[in-house]
Amino acid sequence: MATVAAVQVPVTKRTPTGDIVARWVAFAFAASVLLLALLLVHELWVRSAEPRHKFGWAFLTSTKWNPVTEEFGALPFIYGTLVTSFVAMLISVPLGLGSAIFLAELAPPKISNALTFLIELLAAIPSVIYGLIAVFTLVPLMRTTVEPFLNDNFGFLPLFKGTPFGLDYLSASMVLSVMTIPFVISVSRESLLAVPREQREAALALGATRWESTWQVVVPYAKLGILGSVFLGLARALGETMAVTMVVGNDPSIHTSLLAPGYSIAAVIANEFSEATGKIYPAALVELGLVLFCLTIVINALARLMILATTSKGSKRA
Amino acid sequence: MNARLIWRKSVNMLMLTLTGVFTVLTISILFLILGRLIYNGASSLDWSFFTQLPLASGETGGGMANAILGSFEIVGLAAAMGIPVGFVAGIYLSEYEDKRFAPAVRFVADLLNGMPSIVVGLLAWSLIVVPMKGFSALAGSVALAVMLIPIVTRQTEQFLREVPRALREGALALGASKWRMIVTVAVPAGSKGILTGMILGVARISGEAAPLLFTALNNQFWSTGIAQPTASLPVMIYTHALSPYDDWHRQAWAAGLVLIGFVLLANISARLVLARGISVPRG
Numbered sequence: 024m025a026t027v028a029a030v031q032v033p034v035t036k037r038t039p040t041g042d043i044v045a046r047w048v049a050f051a052f053a054a055s056v057l058l059l060a061l062l063l064v065h066e067l068w069v070r071s072a073e074p075r076h077k078f079g080w081a082f083l084t085s086t087k088w089n090p091v092t093e094e095f096g097a098l099p100f101i102y103g104t105l106v107t108s109f110v111a112m113l114i115s116v117p118l119g120l121g122s123a124i125f126l127a128e129l130a131p132p133k134i135s136n137a138l139t140f141l142i143e144l145l146a147a148i149p150s151v152i153y154g155l156i157a158v159f160t161l162v163p164l165m166r167t168t169v170e171p172f173l174n175d176n177f178g179f180l181p182l183f184k185g186t187p188f189g190l191d192y193l194s195a196s197m198v199l200s201v202m203t204i205p206f207v208i209s210v211s212r213e214s215l216l217a218v219p220r221e222q223r224e225a226a227l228a229l230g231a232t233r234w235e236s237t238w239q240v241v242v243p244y245a246k247l248g249i250l251g252s253v254f255l256g257l258a259r260a261l262g263e264t265m266a267v268t269m270v271v272g273n274d275p276s277i278h279t280s281l282l283a284p285g286y287s288i289a290a291v292i293a294n295e296f297s298e299a300t301g302k303i304y305p306a307a308l309v310e311l312g313l314v315l316f317c318l319t320i321v322i323n324a325l326a327r328l329m330i331l332a333t334t335s336k337g338s339k340r341a
Numbered sequence: 342m343n344a345r346l347i348w349r350k351s352v353n354m355l356m357l358t359l360t361g362v363f364t365v366l367t368i369s370i371l372f373l374i375l376g377r378l379i380y381n382g383a384s385s386l387d388w389s390f391f392t393q394l395p396l397a398s399g400e401t402g403g404g405m406a407n408a409i410l411g412s413f414e415i416v417g418l419a420a421a422m423g424i425p426v427g428f429v430a431g432i433y434l435s436e437y438e439d440k441r442f443a444p445a446v447r448f449v450a451d452l453l454n455g456m457p458s459i460v461v462g463l464l465a466w467s468l469i470v471v472p473m474k475g476f477s478a479l480a481g482s483v484a485l486a487v488m489l490i491p492i493v494t495r496q497t498e499q500f501l502r503e504v505p506r507a508l509r510e511g512a513l514a515l516g517a518s519k520w521r522m523i524v525t526v527a528v529p530a531g532s533k534g535i536l537t538g539m540i541l542g543v544a545r546i547s548g549e550a551a552p553l554l555f556t557a558l559n560n561q562f563w564s565t566g567i568a569q570p571t572a573s574l575p576v577m578i579y580t581h582a583l584s585p586y587d588d589w590h591r592q593a594w595a596a597g598l599v600l601i602g603f604v605l606l607a608n609i610s611a612r613l614v615l616a617r618g619i620s621v622p623r624g
Contacts, residue, residue, distance in 0.1 A: 045520035049433035053446045056430050056494060059487060060449045063460070066467040121363035129357060130364075138368060140612060145371045147541075147608050148601065149548025150458075151575045155582045155597050156374055159381075159590070204367055232353035255455065262457020264551035265579060289459045289551070296466075297476070297555040312463045316456070323455040327448060 063316070071310035073303050082310060088275040088291075090299070095307035097314055099275045103285035104315070107192055107267065108260035110281065111199035116253055118200075119207025120242075123249075126208065127215035128237050139212065146205035154269035157198045162189040162270055165197070170282050184280045190272040193281040198266045203256035210255055214248025214333045215241060251329030258322040262315060264289040288315045375601070382598025385591040390599075395561050395577075401588040405596055407563050408572040411478065414564070415557055415573055416547045418482035423489030423546075424539055430490070431497025431535075436523050447498070450491040461487050462552030470556060478564060478571035481557025485546040492545065496538020500531040537611040544607035548600060550575030574600050 074082060074095055085096025122142070126135045166189030173193075177183045218241050226236035242249065272284020273294060288311050299305040389404040396403035430450075434443050465484035470476055504527050512522040528535070550573075557571045559580060564571035574596050581593035 039518045041521075042519045045523075046437060049429055049437060050439075050442075052426055052429035053433035053442070053494075055426055056446050056450050056453070056490060059490065060453055062468075063453075063456070063464045063487075066464050067460070070463075070467050118363050118367060121360040122367050125357075125360035125364045129360065138364060141368050141371055144605065144608055145367070145374075147544060147548075147604055148371075148374060149550070149575060149604060151548065151550040151578045152374075152378070152597050152601055155578055155593055156377055158582050160377060201370055204370075208367070232349055234353040234356045235349070238356070258455050262455075262459065264457065264459045265575075269579070269583060289457055292459050292463070293551055293554050296463075297558060309463055309467075312460050316460050319455060319457055319460075320452060323452050324448075326455075327451050 067309060067313040067316055071306050071313050074307040074310045077303070082307075083314070086277060090295070090301075090304050093301070093303055095303070095310075097288070097311055099277050100286050100288045100291050100311060101314065102277050103192065103195075103271065104261055104287040104289070104318070106281075106285070107195040107199055107271065107287060108257055110192070110196035111203055111260050112253065112257055114196070114200035115203045115207055115256060119204045119252070119256070120211055120249065122204070123208045123211035123215060123252075124237055124242070127212045128233075128241065139209065142205050142208050145201075146209070150202070150263060150265040151269075153198055153202055154266040157194065157266060157270045161197060162194055165189045165191075165194050169193075174282065181279045182281050185278075185282050187282045188272065188284060190270055190284055191282050192271065192278070192285045195267045195271040195285070195287070196281070198270055199260045199263055202263060202266065203260050206256040206259055207252045210252030210330060211245070211249045214245040214252070214330075217248070217333060218244045245333060247329045248333030251326045251333065254322050254326035254329065258319045258326060261322065262289055262319050264293050268293045288312075288318075378594070378598050378601055381594040382601075385595040386598060387595075390592065390595050394563070395572075395592075397561075398584070399586050399588075403592075405572070405574065405577055405592060407560060408574045408577040408596070409599070411557070411560070411564055411571040412547065412573040412575070414567070415478050415481045415553070415571060416485060416543060418478070418567065419485035419489055419546055420539075420543050422482065423486035423542075424493055426486075427490040427493025427542075428497050428535070428539075430494040432501065432523060432528070434494065434498040435501035436519075436527060447495070450494045453487075453491040454495065456488075457551075458484075458488060458549050459551040459554075462554065462556055465552065465556045473568065475568070476556060476558035476570040478557050478567045478569065481553045481571065481573070482567070484552035484556050485549060488549065488552070489542050489546050492542035493539055496542065497531075497535050500534025500538065501527055503534065504530040533614050537615045540607050540611040540614070544604050544611070547607075548575055548604055550579050554579075 078085070078095060082095065083097050083101065085094070086098045087094045087096045088099060126139055130138065166187055170187030170189065170193065173183045174187055222240050222244055223236050226240040227233070231239070267287050268290040271287055271290055273286055273290065274284040275286045275291065278285060292308050292312055296305065296308050299308055389402065391404060391409065392406050393402070393404035394407055395405060430446070433439070434447060462484050464487060465480045469480035469483050473480070508526055508530055509522055512526040513519070517525070553573050553576050557573060557576070559576050560570045560572040578593050578596045578600065581589040581596065584590070
């Protein structure tokens, strides 16, 4: 009879009330992260209603930016954002990938970890400090040395035409390249470390040199993660504000020359938003924010998906 | 050795050396930046920097006492709002195996993490500045809190996941309810990592200028409350560095040194906390 009674009281299946409450509270906080994202989209959308209705898609293709006559076009800013970020990645990807290979494949673990920490510090430096350093060291250097050199020797290319000022696309790209290197390195390094040891050993056993095994076997194996790191850096560059604002020259027009002053989406918001008066002017800046949001969210989402795909594939070596 | 082998070996040597050169180059940039900041900052830093208000444009002297206090105020308030939310959200992601909802939150948290800080500033402007009809420290704090939440969420989750399953099962087997297990076993065991994540998150937001430009704005005087425009160090660095005055440049360097000192201190101390590893309770 005692056994029957025990079956009738299934104690183990009842969840205590405290647990249910705790679960829902934690759930609510987790949901608030989603809510924040939705709120962000909603606010950007609502606050940019006026220019969206007035200009439509032409907002994206117009090159006029004149707050006085209330004409707003985003193209010079989109162009500047894309050009500075792209040139930055041309510099930071080879440097970052090379360093990641060194840190993951060649350096002994202890040294690799110490150096990786230093590189993380590079990522921790605030953007405005990069701007400060750039304004007082990089810009004069670009104006007096690097840009005249490019202008003298490659001036026949439209990219390097014109008088070098120092405050231009190229200076912004240089700062951005330094700022994105840590992102390229840290994720690439992790993807390289996630490549199974057997891959390397098989290549070496076949007589490949260390470099051949790395470049022809390990890097292709980790390519998705490396590509993810590049996209992550790119997203960072697209949205970078302070450092770019301080060196890009702040000229809302399109120039083919990298030695000409330009503008970026983030920079124009930073410069003009707190002083934007009227109704449509701030709204146009919010719409620029919406454009930047869309750009970075696509690039970031691609990056995250690629990184997820690689890091869940291999087995960690270190 | 035939020519082909010599060629392959030279390529090998060349490329391996090049990767090392790239690494040295990257790390030397860090030291160049720090060196320049210390060189220019140390000669600019004086006592009045910490104790006095900024003077009117172009006048020599004065300090950034209000910006230092303002930064502490804005970042402190942001931490008070952002850390609890991120922390509990992280617990949910790690402890409640929710196969459909959790991956979505995780992904969105990562996306928010990569969101340009200036866009987050627009959100805070829209939520706080517009309804309150004025720039305020509170708006700045909200912007920074929004940046902090996803960082703390992911860090908390990550370090809770490193707590061995056996510890949790031990507590549950002893009859603890799940939330008691989380509070008394899982969180304390992962506390060092979680704390590290929080320190790094706060260090990161404390250097942000972009989201403060049109939320907390700036202030040449002491701010009288969280509903008032408030000065902060990053914004001060920005305005002073771009000003035409030599003495303001000097103060921008001093502010840069103070800010980087704080950020590095936080990063290194976080690293030291973490170096001691997972804190599994013993005894």
